[in-house]
Amino acid sequence: MSEEKKGFFKRLVSGLTKTRDNIVAGFDSIFNGYSSIDEDFYEELEEILIMGDIGINATSAIIEHLKEQVAEKHIKNPMECKQLLINSIKEQMRVDSTEYEFENRKSVILVIGVNGVGKTTSVGKLAGKLKDQGKKVILAAADTFRAAAGEQLAQWANRAGVDLIGGQEGADPASIVYDAVAAAKARNADVLICDTAGRLHNKKNLMEELRKIYRILEREYPEAYLETLVVLDGTTGQNALAQAKQFAEVANVNGIILTKLDGTAKGGIAVAIQSELDIPVKYIGVGETIDDLQKFDADAFVNALFDIDEKDLHTEE
Numbered sequence: 001m002s003e004e005k006k007g008f009f010k011r012l013v014s015g016l017t018k019t020r021d022n023i024v025a026g027f028d029s030i031f032n033g034y035s036s037i038d039e040d041f042y043e044e045l046e047e048i049l050i051m052g053d054i055g056i057n058a059t060s061a062i063i064e065h066l067k068e069q070v071a072e073k074h075i076k077n078p079m080e081c082k083q084l085l086i087n088s089i090k091e092q093m094r095v096d097s098t099e100y101e102f103e104n105r106k107s108v109i110l111v112i113g114v115n116g117v118g119k120t121t122s123v124g125k126l127a128g129k130l131k132d133q134g135k136k137v138i139l140a141a142a143d144t145f146r147a148a149a150g151e152q153l154a155q156w157a158n159r160a161g162v163d164l165i166g167g168q169e170g171a172d173p174a175s176i177v178y179d180a181v182a183a184a185k186a187r188n189a190d191v192l193i194c195d196t197a198g199r200l201h202n203k204k205n206l207m208e209e210l211r212k213i214y215r216i217l218e219r220e221y222p223e224a225y226l227e228t229l230v231v232l233d234g235t236t237g238q239n240a241l242a243q244a245k246q247f248a249e250v251a252n253v254n255g256i257i258l259t260k261l262d263g264t265a266k267g268g269i270a271v272a273i274q275s276e277l278d279i280p281v282k283y284i285g286v287g288e289t290i291d292d293l294q295k296f297d298a299d300a301f302v303n304a305l306f307d308i309d310e311k312d313l314h315t316e317e
Helices: 003-015 017-033 039-051 056-072 078-092 119-132 149-160 173-186 200-220 238-250 269-277 298-305 310-316
Strands: 107-112 137-142 163-165 191-196 225-233 255-259 281-285 293-295
Touching (some): 003 298, 017 039, 017 298, 039 056, 056 078, 056 269, 078 269, 078 298, 119 137, 119 149, 119 255, 119 293, 173 200, 191 200, 225 238, 238 269, 255 269, 269 281
Parallel strands (some): 107 225, 137 191, 225 255
């Protein structure tokens, strides 16, 4: 495990403290408090998972899987269930694809999300990460409906050392994307990242806007690989899951950026998103600096959630 990964794992463990207190402390009292495995035992486990924002559907699947394993392995002692439960949570988080295709070819990343979730910040951090990989990155400030979104993105572009294409507040987002595509082609950029509005309260407008942007990208930049990422605020728990579902209805969502996981008791939402939507969480944010946005690793996340020692992490790997 690299030093950077190790440092992030430590921050993740610390950032998930509230979620862990919420979930794991409850588990331990159940594993220690029950002398046998019965319906009450499973019901209490279920309750803690739901309280930890893992969600009803994901929780049901985790408990079903656990029951199957317990029956298959003839387990009688509740304490022996702990590792099975951890494995069951990891199993629920398996998704088909977590490739980062946009790192390997000329790409456009469309980033959507409602106001206040940390979308513009995530765009800036992602730009910085890709620039550090030696890529030529251009940002498009196409979230023209939020006051100061363009200014905020300009600060991040400056910090990350990348070019920014913007327009006036209230300008047509699709026209900014059009200009940004022209700039990306002229400057031979590797990645164009578009920060776009996400006005879910008016889904019809949002759909129209996204359709226009998709049409421009298809027509003007067909050679570029298109990735659509939705930014969700981890502190909002089930509300984040509902937003992800709504965005998935209006856009071809490839992945999720889950922000503000530091200091929330609702970190279990990462499990719910991957389990219920089968959309991979690709990045998580646990702080303010560029380094605090990292690729998401479901197994490492569950290990951090349960505060499994890094030494155990090495042996598992």
